[in-house]
Amino acid sequence: MQDRVPVNPGRVLVTPENGNAPYYATLTRADNPTQEGTPLNKASLLKDATAALFGLGTNAVPDDALNAIKTLINGANANADTKAKVATGSYTGTGTYGASNPNSLTFDFEPKVVVITPPVNKSSVAGYSFIAICGQTRAVCIVGDSGLNVNYYGEQLTWNEKTFSWYNKSNAQYQCNESGFVYPYLALG
Amino acid sequence: MFLNPIKSIDGAYPPLQSVRAAGLLRFPEEFVPVFYPTDKRFAGFVNITDDGETVLTCEWNEEAYLAYAEAHPETEPEEPEPETSVWDELDLAYQEGVDSV
Numbered sequence: 001m002q003d004r005v006p007v008n009p010g011r012v013l014v015t016p017e018n019g020n021a022p023y024y025a026t027l028t029r030a031d032n033p034t035q036e037g038t039p040l041n042k043a044s045l046l047k048d049a050t051a052a053l054f055g056l057g058t059n060a061v062p063d064d065a066l067n068a069i070k071t072l073i074n075g076a077n078a079n080a081d082t083k084a085k086v087a088t089g090s091y092t093g094t095g096t097y098g099a100s101n102p103n104s105l106t107f108d109f110e111p112k113v114v115v116i117t118p119p120v121n122k123s124s125v126a127g128y129s130f131i132a133i134c135g136q137t138r139a140v141c142i143v144g145d146s147g148l149n150v151n152y153y154g155e156q157l158t159w160n161e162k163t164f165s166w167y168n169k170s171n172a173q174y175q176c177n178e179s180g181f182v183y184p185y186l187a188l189g
Numbered sequence: 190m191f192l193n194p195i196k197s198i199d200g201a202y203p204p205l206q207s208v209r210a211a212g213l214l215r216f217p218e219e220f221v222p223v224f225y226p227t228d229k230r231f232a233g234f235v236n237i238t239d240d241g242e243t244v245l246t247c248e249w250n251e252e253a254y255l256a257y258a259e260a261h262p263e264t265e266p267e268e269p270e271p272e273t274s275v276w277d278e279l280d281l282a283y284q285e286g287v288d289s290v
Contacts, residue, residue: 089208094232104203106210
């Protein structure tokens with residue numbers, strides 16, 4: 001970017017519309033500013049050193065720098081999209097179950113694996129949890145009890161982009177949706 | 190808390206989740222007791238209004254709740270299994286063997 005370097009600062013050529021001869025004049029701002037403000041020049045818009053940070057030369061203009069920034073953002077986003085994403089949280093069960101009342105979790109990314117863990121506020125030793133893998137339509141809900149017994153119950157899964165939903169046709173326990181219980185979850189995408 | 194605004198055909202919303210995501214509605218804390226009433230067997234049977242980002246009003250839908258509750262009567266609690274472990278059973282079998290000699 002280059003600053004203007006005048007030989008006659010403020011001089012303008014006035015050409016009257018009535019056909020009279022053109023003449024030179026000097027414009028001077030006379031608005032008595034309470035604040036001078038930031039001047040619009042190379043120092044405030046795009047210094048050479050800043051342009052160099054983007055690999056731009058001394059003739060680059062601010063638009064070139066904005067274009068370079070956008071290219072960098074696109075590259076960073078593309079790179080971030082290839083990284084694994086993790087979401088952790090919890091939901092509180094409602095007690096409903098079955099195909100007409102599936103549970104669902106929505107994420108800011110397409111989950112590849114979702115893990116539902118046993119409720120944190122349940123005093124019973126029995127735990128209900130399952131691991132779901134993207135693309136699979138069934139998962140196994142694992143239930144352990146105090147007698148070292150482990151039982152398995154089927155979960156029906158649906159993967160719809162960023163929303164994962166599931167149900168169990170038998171009851172809310174097996175659906176991991178007992179009313180009032182808080183189920184932590186983990187999602188990887 | 191955040192709500193998936195898609196209701197089930199029975200009139201219940203899925204459980205509230207703790208983490209925000211696009212497409213979910215912010216669910217103000219003041220409505221949580223309405224969504225999860227302590228005196229009901231099931232939660233999520235509510236009618237809401239929203240502005241596309243946040244739930245503005247939330248009222249319990251007793252009619253939908255009763256219809257679902259009647260279709261899903263409370264079952265008698267199952268007889269709990271005796272809390273004996275595999276080790277207890279092995280111990281018992283061993284004792285029986287000793288007693289039979």
